[in-house]
Amino acid sequence: MSNVHELTFLKEKIEELKSDGVYRVLPINYGPCDGVINLNGKEVINLSSNNYLGLANHERVKKAAIEAIEKYGAGSGAVRTIVGNMDLHEELERVLAEFKREEAVCVFQSGFMCNLGTIQAITEKGDLIISDELNHASIIDGVRLSRADKAIYKHGDMEDLENLLKEKRHLYRNVLIVTDGVFSMDGDIAKLPEIVELAEKYECLTYVDDAHGSGVLGENGRGTVDHFGLHGKVDFSIGTLSKAIGVVGGYVAGSKTMKEWLLHRGRPILFSTSLPPAAVGAIIESVKILMETSEYTDRLWDNARYFKEQVASLGFNTGHSQTPITPIIVGDEAKTMQFSKTLLENGVFVSGIVYPTVPKGTGRIRCMISAVHTKAELDEAVRIIEKVGKELNII
Ligand SMILES: *Cc1c(COP(=O)(O)O)cnc(C)c1O
Numbered sequence: 001m002s003n004v005h006e007l008t009f010l011k012e013k014i015e016e017l018k019s020d021g022v023y024r025v026l027p028i029n030y031g032p033c034d035g036v037i038n039l040n041g042k043e044v045i046n047l048s049s050n051n052y053l054g055l056a057n058h059e060r061v062k063k064a065a066i067e068a069i070e071k072y073g074a075g076s077g078a079v080r081t082i083v084g085n086m087d088l089h090e091e092l093e094r095v096l097a098e099f100k101r102e103e104a105v106c107v108f109q110s111g112f113m114c115n116l117g118t119i120q121a122i123t124e125k126g127d128l129i130i131s132d133e134l135n136h137a138s139i140i141d142g143v144r145l146s147r148a149d150k151a152i153y154k155h156g157d158m159e160d161l162e163n164l165l166k167e168k169r170h171l172y173r174n175v176l177i178v179t180d181g182v183f184s185m186d187g188d189i190a191k192l193p194e195i196v197e198l199a200e201k202y203e204c205l206t207y208v209d210d211a212h213g214s215g216v217l218g219e220n221g222r223g224t225v226d227h228f229g230l231h232g233k234v235d236f237s238i239g240t241l242s243k244a245i246g247v248v249g250g251y252v253a254g255s256k257t258m259k260e261w262l263l264h265r266g267r268p269i270l271f272s273t274s275l276p277p278a279a280v281g282a283i284i285e286s287v288k289i290l291m292e293t294s295e296y297t298d299r300l301w302d303n304a305r306y307f308k309e310q311v312a313s314l315g316f317n318t319g320h321s322q323t324p325i326t327p328i329i330v331g332d333e334a335k336t337m338q339f340s341k342t343l344l345e346n347g348v349f350v351s352g353i354v355y356p357t358v359p360k361g362t363g364r365i366r367c368m369i370s371a372v373h374t375k376a377e378l379d380e381a382v383r384i385i386e387k388v389g390k391e392l393n394i395i
Contacts (some may be wrong), residue, residue: 011106021334027349032057035373039349045381047240047350047367052215052324053296054281055374057288064249066280081263093251093259093272099287100222100239101231102253108261110241111211113249113268115142118236119178119207119248120391121265123148123257130164130204132156132179138295139178139209144350148176158194180223181210182217185358185366187321189217192224196233207236215244216323220290221297239356245290247282249275255273297373304380307369310382313393317322319364326367327353328385328392336363339392346384 017023030297032033037046049268055061068088089107090249108114119142123129123395127148131139134155143150146153151168153161161177171177177199179190192208210223218226221244225234236258241249252258263269265327275283290296304324312318317329333354340352343365354363369378 001254003125004364021337035370035377037349039344042347044168044344044347044349045373046179046382047348047366047369047379049370050212050302050370050372051246051372052244053221053290054247054370055215055244055289055296055309058246058286058289058371059283061285064285067276067280068277071184072276072281073276075276075347078274079272080269080274086274086277086278086280086284088277088284089274092284095284095287096239096251099291100224100237102255104238104259105251105253105254105312106266106269107241107275108250108252108266108287109272110139110248110270111209111238111242111250112141113272114240114252115139115209116145117142117266117268118238118252118262119143119176120145120147121237121262122269123174123176126172127174127176127393128168129178130175130376131160134185135178135185136184136209136211139180143178156188158189158191158198161195162198163203165198169202169204173334175202176205179209179339182323182325184212184325185353185364186261186319186327187212187323187325189213189227189322192228192234193228197203200233205235206233208234208236209238210326211240211243211250212323212335215290216300220294231247241279241283241286245283245286247279247286249279249283259262265276268283274337295304296371300369303371303373303375304369307373307378307382310378311367311385314382314386314389316385316389326369327364328367328389328394329362329364331363331364335392336365336395339388339394340365340391342388342392345385346388348381348384350385 025340027039030266033049076084092104117137123146125147129143129148130151133152151164213224215221217224225237237253239251241247317327319327321341336352336354350365353366
């Protein structure tokens with residue numbers, strides 16, 4: 001008789017992953033997240049982190065984390081609505097609101113939690129959520145948790161969005177249009193001015209998830225809303241503290257009313273312990289650094305342009321990215337994974353991204369350029385990408 005505790009039903013699925021060639025083992029990084037990392041015991045150029053500005057391992061940020069631990073301890077001890085709301089958390093929200101040039105900010109434990117908690121709290125039965133087809137998984141899950149009806153528009157297709165609004169707007173009380181600010185697999189920017197215009201025309205609310213835009217676009221990395229000068233016109237502006245800011249956490253920036261409501265109905269705030277002091281102290285320092293200087297964002301863009309130009313001039317298809325995210329589109333899934341694997345053997349780590357994360361036949365490696373890369377590291381990466389690209393007949 002089979003033993004139920006052997007989890008045979010999962011073992012079978014895992015075997016399927018293996019026979020489909022999509023089973024993976026996690027690579028191990030033996031040090032901090034930098035331009036060059038020790039991955040699985042080997043030095044490699046790291047073209048795969050979201051640590052856009054190098055703040056994850058910045059001296060000032062590390063020091064702030066240590067100081068916060070010394071003053072406040074290792075953990076916050078409770079959810080925010082009980083005694084887990086330290087003055088440090090309040091300071092973080094003040095600093096972020098100033099940085100984002102919005103009335104108020106509400107912080108969550110991660111960007112993922114922020115989407116899960118916010119979307120379900122601000123929508124209900126009788127509402128409609130309209131979402132771009134390429135929105136992030138955490139938005140998709142957040143939408144699933146809502147009791148509102150859902151509709152999807154073709155990626156970046158404003159005609160499709162308007163058709164949905166014409167057809168459905170009058171059937172609902174509130175309609176929420178949700179989009180990523182920067183789409184993470186292609187690096188293109190949402191058509192925010194057009195989305196805001198349609199939202200105003202049809203009296204809808206707008207929700208922008210700027211995980212890859214914050215710290216990257218706008219003045220000193222203030223994000224997509226700032227990039228387009230749309231302050232006050234996007235109701236819910238989501239950011240992550242885990243990518244360019246270099247630590248962990250997520251937030252929504254917007255009105256005081258939004259914040260008041262989320263403090264009562266944002267479930268991750270009510271039912272999950274608040275961010276630890278070390279993270280909060282570190283984030284405050286990161287945001288202060290960004291407000292003081294454009295040095296890091298300037299270097300990020302300088303590196304990104306430098307890298308993109310070289311890769312494109314070698315004849316690779318780099319898609320239509322408008323940000324430091326640089327896809328190199330290969331097409332075939334197996335070839336994409338082989339490209340990534342061979343690059344790693346040659347000293348560059350770039351993850352391969354294939355179906356179902358991107359549509360079939362558009363497999364790619366996704367190069368993430370950061371402010372910490374030196375020109376020498378980028379040159380070396382380009383040299384290896386060219387060599388392997390030729391070996392595999394990609395160029
Ligand atoms: C990474 C990402 C998130 C999740 O953010 P975390 O802080 O890592 O949980 C949410 N939305 C988008 C668009 C992202 O790219």
